[in-house]
Amino acid sequence: MEKREALYAGKAKSVFVTDDPDLLLLEFRDDTSAFDGKRIEQLARKGMVNNKFNAFIMQKLKAAGIPTHFERLVSDNECLVKRLDMMPVECVVRNISAGSLVRRLGIEEGLELTPPTFELFLKNDAMGDPLINESLVETFGWAEPAHLARAKELTFQVNDILKKLFLDGGMLLVDYKLEFGVFNGEVVLGDEFSPDGCRLWDAETREKLDKDRFRQGLGGVIEAYEEVGRRIGIDFTA
Numbered sequence: 001m002e003k004r005e006a007l008y009a010g011k012a013k014s015v016f017v018t019d020d021p022d023l024l025l026l027e028f029r030d031d032t033s034a035f036d037g038k039r040i041e042q043l044a045r046k047g048m049v050n051n052k053f054n055a056f057i058m059q060k061l062k063a064a065g066i067p068t069h070f071e072r073l074v075s076d077n078e079c080l081v082k083r084l085d086m087m088p089v090e091c092v093v094r095n096i097s098a099g100s101l102v103r104r105l106g107i108e109e110g111l112e113l114t115p116p117t118f119e120l121f122l123k124n125d126a127m128g129d130p131l132i133n134e135s136l137v138e139t140f141g142w143a144e145p146a147h148l149a150r151a152k153e154l155t156f157q158v159n160d161i162l163k164k165l166f167l168d169g170g171m172l173l174v175d176y177k178l179e180f181g182v183f184n185g186e187v188v189l190g191d192e193f194s195p196d197g198c199r200l201w202d203a204e205t206r207e208k209l210d211k212d213r214f215r216q217g218l219g220g221v222i223e224a225y226e227e228v229g230r231r232i233g234i235d236f237t238a
């Protein structure tokens with residue numbers, strides 16, 4: 001596999017084409033952004049930690065029957081993935097109230113949400129990733145209704161798998177964001193799963209162990225990511 005030109009640079013990852021038209025290379029950078037990119041900092045080891053974290057989770061999900069784009073790790077901060085036709089939507093599931101749900105509805109943080117909620121956001125930086133719904137996705141053709149329905153089903157299946165994985169490590173999966181694409185007609189999980197795109201709290205103390213440490217200036221961001229990894233069995237030195 002040969003790494004070729006950059007296709008796209010996001011806030012925390014860069015995407016490169018390879019000599020195989022079906023495969024892309026993801027490079028996890030140390031850049032950490034919040035508030036729609038208004039705050040950006042470099043956090044040492046973050047690219048490596050998130051790359052290995054994501055690889056571990058994607059492999060767990062694959063083993064549990066979730067189709068993912070992940071192929072293999074290439075280096076400490078790079079991995080190879082299938083080239084998907086991405087849907088421009090973010091699928092968010094919440095088990096406990098936090099973040100934008102709390103701000104939007106004026107509810108308390110930390111309420112157990114039964115059943116868990118499902119929200120869709122449009123991937124559009126200029127518009128600040130607005131909240132949308134299934135009707136808007138269909139009307140504007142952002143995804144085929146059957147593909148969106150499958151993405152929703154997979155998002156909830158991921159919830160069952162990961163809630164248990166993190167609970168076994170003494171943590172609560174508060175919420176998370178997933179992105180999907182289509183490969184040979186099949187809806188496949190894309191992007192990444194790392195503490196950048198989910199909320200994880202210690203089950204006893206409710207200490208925040210995710211990107212909210214960066215958003216809220218709590219410090220110890222990467223140390224928390226490494227702690228989460230350690231609790232679920234990731235060896236970052238491997």
Ligand code: C5P
Pocket residue numbers: 090092098099100101129175176177196197198199211
């Ligand atoms: O900000 P909000 O509460 O809507 O975020 C819900 C979940 O989705 C959080 O875990 C957050 O980290 C994640 N998210 C993300 N990327 C975004 C928006 C939200 O990873 N652009």
